[in-house]
Structure formats: C-alpha cells, structure tokens
Amino acid sequence: MGHCCSKSDSVSVHQVNNTVASSGGNSATATPGDGSAAADHRRKPTQTVSPGPPSANGHSNKSTPAHSFAASPWQSPYPAGVRPSPSPARTPGRKFRWPFPPPSPAKPILSAFLKRQGAPAKPKEGPIPEDDGRGGGNEGERPLDKSFGYPKNFSAKYELGKEVGRGHFGHTCWAKGKKGELKNQPVAVKIISKAKMTTAITIEDVRREVKILKSLSGHKNLVKFHDAFEDAQNVYIVMELCEGGELLDRILSRGGRYTEKDAKSIVVQILSVVAFCHLQGVVHRDLKPENFLFSTRDDDAPLKIIDFGLSDFVRPDQRLNDIVGSAYYVAPEVLHRSYSIEGDIWSIGVITYILLCGSRPFWARTESGIFRSVLRADPNFDDSPWPSVSSEAKDFVKRLLNKDHRKRMTAAQALTHPWLRDQNCVVPLDILIYKLVKSYIRSTPLKRAALTALSKALTEDELIYLRTQFELLEPNEGFISLENFRTTLMKNASEAMIESRVPEVINLLEPLSHKSMEFGEFCAAAISIYQLEALEKWEHIATTAFENFEVEGNRVTSAEEIAKEMNLGPAAPSLFKDWIRESDGKLSFLGFTKFLHGVTLRNSNLRHHQQ
Numbered sequence: 001m002g003h004c005c006s007k008s009d010s011v012s013v014h015q016v017n018n019t020v021a022s023s024g025g026n027s028a029t030a031t032p033g034d035g036s037a038a039a040d041h042r043r044k045p046t047q048t049v050s051p052g053p054p055s056a057n058g059h060s061n062k063s064t065p066a067h068s069f070a071a072s073p074w075q076s077p078y079p080a081g082v083r084p085s086p087s088p089a090r091t092p093g094r095k096f097r098w099p100f101p102p103p104s105p106a107k108p109i110l111s112a113f114l115k116r117q118g119a120p121a122k123p124k125e126g127p128i129p130e131d132d133g134r135g136g137g138n139e140g141e142r143p144l145d146k147s148f149g150y151p152k153n154f155s156a157k158y159e160l161g162k163e164v165g166r167g168h169f170g171h172t173c174w175a176k177g178k179k180g181e182l183k184n185q186p187v188a189v190k191i192i193s194k195a196k197m198t199t200a201i202t203i204e205d206v207r208r209e210v211k212i213l214k215s216l217s218g219h220k221n222l223v224k225f226h227d228a229f230e231d232a233q234n235v236y237i238v239m240e241l242c243e244g245g246e247l248l249d250r251i252l253s254r255g256g257r258y259t260e261k262d263a264k265s266i267v268v269q270i271l272s273v274v275a276f277c278h279l280q281g282v283v284h285r286d287l288k289p290e291n292f293l294f295s296t297r298d299d300d301a302p303l304k305i306i307d308f309g310l311s312d313f314v315r316p317d318q319r320l321n322d323i324v325g326s327a328y329y330v331a332p333e334v335l336h337r338s339y340s341i342e343g344d345i346w347s348i349g350v351i352t353y354i355l356l357c358g359s360r361p362f363w364a365r366t367e368s369g370i371f372r373s374v375l376r377a378d379p380n381f382d383d384s385p386w387p388s389v390s391s392e393a394k395d396f397v398k399r400l401l402n403k404d405h406r407k408r409m410t411a412a413q414a415l416t417h418p419w420l421r422d423q424n425c426v427v428p429l430d431i432l433i434y435k436l437v438k439s440y441i442r443s444t445p446l447k448r449a450a451l452t453a454l455s456k457a458l459t460e461d462e463l464i465y466l467r468t469q470f471e472l473l474e475p476n477e478g479f480i481s482l483e484n485f486r487t488t489l490m491k492n493a494s495e496a497m498i499e500s501r502v503p504e505v506i507n508l509l510e511p512l513s514h515k516s517m518e519f520g521e522f523c524a525a526a527i528s529i530y531q532l533e534a535l536e537k538w539e540h541i542a543t544t545a546f547e548n549f550e551v552e553g554n555r556v557t558s559a560e561e562i563a564k565e566m567n568l569g570p571a572a573p574s575l576f577k578d579w580i581r582e583s584d585g586k587l588s589f590l591g592f593t594k595f596l597h598g599v600t601l602r603n604s605n606l607r608h609h610q611q
C-alpha cells in the first residue's frame with residue numbers, strides 16, 4: 001500500500017476515498033452526476049486520468065509518473081506522462097451499484113481533516129520535510145540512502161510477466177520462478193519504485209512493510225511472503241499469487257451484497273487473520289475489501305489479506321497517533337489521533353455491514369462529510385434489507401461499530417459471537433487477556449471482589465469466550481500460573497514477537513509467579529467492564545452483579561479509601577460521596593458500577609480535582 005507519505009509522521013496519511021466502491025469497474029454505463037462518470041482506473045485508465053493540470057493536491061500530474069514500469073516487460077496501461085487522477089471529483093454513492101464509480105487514488109485523510117478544522121492542509125504526496133521537528137534530517141543536504149540490504153539478483157531468480165494489479169504507489173506483476181523451490185511456480189511481485197521514495201520516512205515505510213510481511217508468515221489467510229529484492233530502480237516484494245481477484249469484485253458480482261451464510265464465511269476468515277496479526281503486535285490500518293484477495297477463482301477459495309504498506313507494530317498499551325487508512329473504513333479514534341488495534345476491528349465492522357446490506361454505514365459526498373459521519377452518525381439498521389437480517393448479525397455489526405474503542409469486541413472475541421457460532425471457528429489466543437489480567441493482579445482487594453461479583457453474573461453462554469481463552473492457556477489440573485501465560489504466548493507468537501515483545505508482556509505479569517488461578521478467578525481477571533457495558537442486557541448484568549457483591553465483597557468503606565484505591569489525589573473524595581450509602585457506609589449500586597468502571601483521564605472533572 002501506499003508509501004506516498006509517512007506513516008510514522010503526523011502528516012502521514014492517506015488513501016481516502018471512495019475506494020469501497022472503487023474497483024468494480026465496467027464503466028461503460030457510468031451514470032453522470034453521481035460520481036461514477038469515470039471508469040475504474042485500473043482497468044480503463046484513460047477515462048479517469050487527468051493529464052496536464054495540477055492535481056487537487058497541488059502537484060502536477062505531469063511531473064512524476066505514478067509508477068515505474070522500468071522493470072516490467074509489459075507496457076504501462078497509462079499513456080506516457082499520465083497517471084491516475086490523485087483526487088476523485090467526488091465521493092461515490094452510499095449504495096453499491098453496478099457499475100461503480102471510479103476508484104479513488106490516494107488522498108490523505110489528514111489533509112482533509114485539517115482543512116475541516118481550518119488548518120492549512122499539507123501537500124498530500126509531496127515530500128515531508130524532515131527538519132520539521134520530528135527528528136528527520138535535511139534531505140536537501142544529505143542524499144537519501146535507498147539501499148535496503150535486499151538481494152540484488154531478482155531477474156536471475158524470477159521472470160516478470162503481465163501486470164495484475166496496481167495500487168497508488170506500486171504495481172503488482174505476475175512472475176514465475178526461474179530456479180530453486182519456486183522454479184516454474186507462479187508468484188506475484190509488488191514493484192515499488194525507488195523514485196517515489198522521496199523521504200527517509202517513505203523508505204522506512206517500505207522497509208517496515210517487508211519486515212511485517214516476513215514476521216507474519218504462517219497464517220492461511222495471509223498472503224505468503226517469499227522474498228524481497230532491490231535494484232537501482234525498484235524494490236521487489238515476491239509473494240504468493242492470488243488468482244481469485246479482490247473481495248470487492250466478488251461483492252460487486254453478487255449484486256452488492258452477500259447472503260448471511262456466505263458473509264459469515266468471509267468474516268470468519270478476516271477475523272481469524274486479523275486476530276493473528278493483533279496477537280503478533282501488528283495493526284493493519286487499511287482493512288477494506290480491496291485488500292482481501294481470493295487465492296483462486298473457486299467459490300470457496302480462501303481469502304488472503306494483502307498490503308501491509310500502512311501497517312505498524314504496536315505494543316499492548318501503546319496508542320498510535322498518525323492518521324492513516326481509507327475514509328469509509330477509518331475508526332473514530334483514528335481521527336482523534338489516539339488508537340490501536342481496535343481501529344482494525346471497526347474496519348471489519350464496516351466491511352461486514354457492507355457484506356450484509358450492500359451499503360456503506362458511513363457515507364457522505366465529501367471526505368469531511370464521511371469523517372463527520374464516522375464520528376457522529378449511527379449506522380442505519382432500519383431500511384431494507386436490515387429487517388430481514390438476523391438479530392445476531394445486527395448485534396455482531398453493532399458490537400464492532402461501537403464508537404468507543406474500549407467497548408468493541410476484539411477479533412478473537414468476535415469469533416465466539418453467537419452469529420458465528422455455527423462456523424466452528426478456531427478461536428486464537430487474545431492479547432487482551434494479558435492486558436486485563438495484568439490490571440487485575442495489580443488491583444485492590446475491593447476491586448477484585450467487585451470484578452468477581454460481576455463475573456458471577458454472567459451466564460455460561462456469555463463465558464464461552466473466556467472458557468476458550470482459559471483452555472488455550474492449558475491449565476494444569478484446573479489452574480493456570482505465570483508459566484501457562486508464558487508458554488502459551490511463546491507457542492502462538494511469531495519469531496519477531498518472541499524476540500521483541502514476549503519478555504515485556506510476561507514481565508508485566510510477574511506478580512502471577514506467586515499465585516495460580518482457577519477458571520472462576522480467571523473470569524474475574526479477564527472480563528472487560530467496558531465491553532459488558534456495551535451489551536443490551538448490561539443493566540440486568542450489573543444488577544445481578546451488585547446482588548452478588550452485597551452477599552460477598554461489599555464492605556464498609558470511605559470516600560478517602562476509594563480515592564486512594566483509584567489512585568486519586570486528596571481533593572477527589574468529595575466526588576465519591578454519592579457512591580457510599582449513608583445507612584451502612586458500604587458501596588451503593590451507583591458506587592459499585594462507577595467503581596468497576598474506574599476513572600479515566602477523559603473525565604476532566606476528576607483530572608481537575610486531582611490537580
């Protein structure tokens with residue numbers, strides 16, 4: 001995926017647009033006036049390109065060819081000096097139709113976002129100055145080092161064939177191996193032009209894409225990485241060839257939507273591979289139907305995730321702040337510049353919504369309108385075909401499209417959702433468990449008692465996910481300890497993760513070395529109050545939990561004690577008065593639920609009182 005701008009820099013960016021509806025392409029009957037007048041640039045390039053005048057981002061379309069064909073024996077599909085229009089005239093319609101409006105090439109989300117906020121937009125594809133306080137060097141003075149250390153003998157090992165796909169910053173060709181294991185085997189080669197790597201950051205982006213592809217090998221729904229090469233002009237990423245086309249094209253060929261049954265099999269594959277990426281500490285950041293390819297043309301061909309060009313490594317407690325992704329699929333917290341792997345889950349929610357009804361959940365004619373909709377609008381579940389969609393499917397989508405990222409299901413949890421139960425999904429280890437258990441073992445006895453009361457309010461059905469996770473930790477005679485957490489993580493982690501992250505994650509669980517947990521305590525440790533609050537029956541759960549707490553756990557406390565337990569300063573106790581019953585000095589129902597919820601820094605009142 002795109003390397004036009006940095007990911008790691010605040011101006012990073014990208015790919016906005018109508019990409020959802022973008023690639024379907026037979027433009028012959030495009031409807032004027034609805035954004036669909038131009039055709040699919042990948043297939044009918046001459047109808048969409050706008051040679052000559054400066055593009056919407058202020059860069060001349062003439063200046064730099066978008067893609068290098070130097071290494072390809074085949075001709076560029078574009079006329080000389082012409083590249084796809086970098087900015088679509090408008091955003092296509094909400095409904096999927098055939099034919100589709102043109103795909104929109106990269107367009108920075110951030111620039112549109114800044115414009116909305118009244119700040120001057122930075123050039124979208126122009127080099128990002130590296131002396132902007134973000135730690136780069138002055139590229140005007142120091143030539144960029146574009147050597148990657150990859151082998152240089154690409155053409156000795158592979159024979160390039162025709163182009164099979166084109167992104168904004170690279171094109172992908174069919175090729176076959178000339179020697180070794182891949183002799184005569186077809187492969188795909190993504191070719192990224194070094195001429196387009198105009199900053200140290202864009203170079204780093206390519207390096208990271210290769211590193212991530214290497215480190216993630218092994219999942220059946222992930223395109224297999226073979227090798228990376230370079231020469232003076234290009235970087236070549238050799239990978240498994242997927243011959244079945246994009247998920248987007250299949251959605252289109254089915255008239256815009258899937259049956260629930262077929263949608264489930266797609267969603268399970270997406271969740272499975274995304275759960276794998278998240279466990280390995282990788283956030284994809286550009287999940288959309290164009291980035292899933294079918295390995296063959298068969299109806300039941302496996303789906304493969306591609307394009308880790310916007311992906312990044314993320315630690316369990318880390319928040320990322322660069323705005324990247326594609327507008328229709330971007331999560332609210334990405335636009336708020338504080339996000340992590342839950343952003344991918346939102347995108348899967350958007351994809352599932354589209355699969356089930358053929359429309360986008362967040363739609364507007366302009367990019368700023370899309371962002372507004374993502375931030376504020378609730379998706380429509382009333383219009384056709386939603387009344388005939390199962391309530392489980394609707395609940396599933398709603399639990400992915402929760403605007404509060406803490407309330408969203410994780411990919412592993414989603415695989416245990418009732419909608420997918422008949423799919424017999426293999427549920428992978430969830431890194432969220434490690435995060436929650438880490439907090440639990442550091443919490444106070446009162447908090448643990450409250451969590452225990454809460455976990456006891458859940459039904460066996462609601463505990464399926466936790467039971468699966470507990471089994472994955474391979475309890476010894478019903479108990480798990482630090483060793484179980486360590487071995488299970490090692491068993492499920494990639495080599496890169498074992499080297500870089502596992503020690504850190506396990507160290508944080510160190511207090512567990514002196515204790516072991518049976519399933520009951522594990523449930524108390526690994527439930528997320530935020531996720532439970534998102535459930536329709538939360539009120540019932542909370543009431544039952546409080547009844548449990550009254551029987552076992554609720555004790556006389558004071559506002560000072562609670563403030564102390566919640567790590568709050570001396571001015572805070574006045575805030576907690578309502579939490580304690582005057583009659584017996586124990587937590588009230590309100591106090592119980594708020595205490596469970598904890599205090600977040602978002603609560604400006606508390607912050608104020610802490611000062």
Ligand SMILES: Nc1ncnc2c1ncn2[C@@H]1O[C@H](COP(=O)(O)OP(=O)(O)OP(=O)(O)O)[C@@H](O)[C@H]1O
Binds near residue numbers: 164223239242290
């Ligand atoms: N392994 C593959 N097998 C077959 N086709 C592929 C493969 N990888 C990529 N393609 C095709 O090449 C196109 C561009 O690839 P990719 O998305 O990785 O490039 P990009 O420049 O990063 O794209 P984008 O602008 O969409 O982010 C894809 O949309 C797809 O059609």
